Amino acid sequence: QKEVEQNSGPLSVPEGAIASLNCTYSDRGSQSFFWYRQYSGKSPELIMFIYSNGDKEDGRFTAQLNKASQYVSLLIRDSQPSDSATYLCAVKGGQAGTALIFGKGTTLSVSS
Amino acid sequence: KAGVTQTPRYLIKTRGQQVTLSCSPISGHRSVSWYQQTPGQGLQFLFEYFSETQRNKGNFPGRFSGRQFSNSRSEMNVSTLELGDSALYLCASSLEAREGQYFGPGTRLTVT
Numbered sequence: 001q002k003e004v005e006q007n008s009g010p011l012s013v014p015e016g017a018i019a020s021l022n023c024t025y026s027d028r029g030s031q032s033f034f035w036y037r038q039y040s041g042k043s044p045e046l047i048m049f050i051y052s053n054g055d056k057e058d059g060r061f062t063a064q065l066n067k068a069s070q071y072v073s074l075l076i077r078d079s080q081p082s083d084s085a086t087y088l089c090a091v092k093g094g095q096a097g098t099a100l101i102f103g104k105g106t107t108l109s110v111s112s
Numbered sequence: 113k114a115g116v117t118q119t120p121r122y123l124i125k126t127r128g129q130q131v132t133l134s135c136s137p138i139s140g141h142r143s144v145s146w147y148q149q150t151p152g153q154g155l156q157f158l159f160e161y162f163s164e165t166q167r168n169k170g171n172f173p174g175r176f177s178g179r180q181f182s183n184s185r186s187e188m189n190v191s192t193l194e195l196g197d198s199a200l201y202l203c204a205s206s207l208e209a210r211e212g213q214y215f216g217p218g219t220r221l222t223v224t
Contacts, residue, residue: 043202043215051210057147088155098168098209099145099157101189 003027003096006089006103015112019076021087023103026070029094032103033065035074036088038105044088048074081108113139116216118203124222131190137184137205143167144186145213146178149200158201160171161186162209190221198223 004025006038013019021035032051036044050063050072062075072091076083086105092098117136125131137144145168146158157170161180178188184205190197200220204213 016113032210032212036215043200043218047213069164090155092210096168097158098143098160098162099170100147100155100204100213101157102155104154 003101004089004091004103006087006106008104009107010109011029012109012111013079015079015081015110017110019079019083019108019110021074021076021089021106021108023072023089024070024073025072025091025101027087027091027094027096027101028067028070030070030091030096031093032091033063033072034063034090034092034100035063035072036090036102037083038086038088040085050058076108079108081110081112084108084110116203116205116214118220121217122144122222123194124218124224126224127193127195128163129170129193130189131193131221132189133201133221134155135188135203135205135216136184137203138185139205139215141205141214142184143206143213144180144184145204145206146186147202147204147215148172149187149202150185150198151173155202158188167215193223195223197221 035048048063089103090100145160152162194221
């Protein structure tokens, strides 16, 4: 069983739409959850983190966490072509301790 | 604040050689982690250093090693290079164990 799973995509949305990215994790002891954005040829950039169940909003981004279902999601409102990138879900805590355990990422394509 | 810096940015080595990569964390960050990114395996955790001590280690062979200096700068070393070691090596720093990690630009290592 993979520790952190994401749909590889590509996920294609038109400009202005809401993009919904999903992630599941296997370690129930995981305590911190992160979303990174990675443009082609660049390093990952931290965009959101969430520790508690529920929603956390930051500008056009909303992270959602459901620990009972072991599910994390990222919503991007008013998607822009500049949002086209690979989005990586990462978890920390549990058996992995301080290490970030990454999913393989979901490629998002926003068309204008 | 300056971000995480890594040197060199690109490196070409021959099988059997060894290599040392360097990382300077964000000022004030004492935790430095190293990751390997390949197209097939994604981002995988190598090890983490905190206050000059290895605090966590991933599932990589002993050829991969690292250290951290008193100024929090870190180096990682790979000995007896193999073709499969060709990857993007990323360094990340964080302030607290629970928080997200901020990545440097990476070192692209090619082993021929």
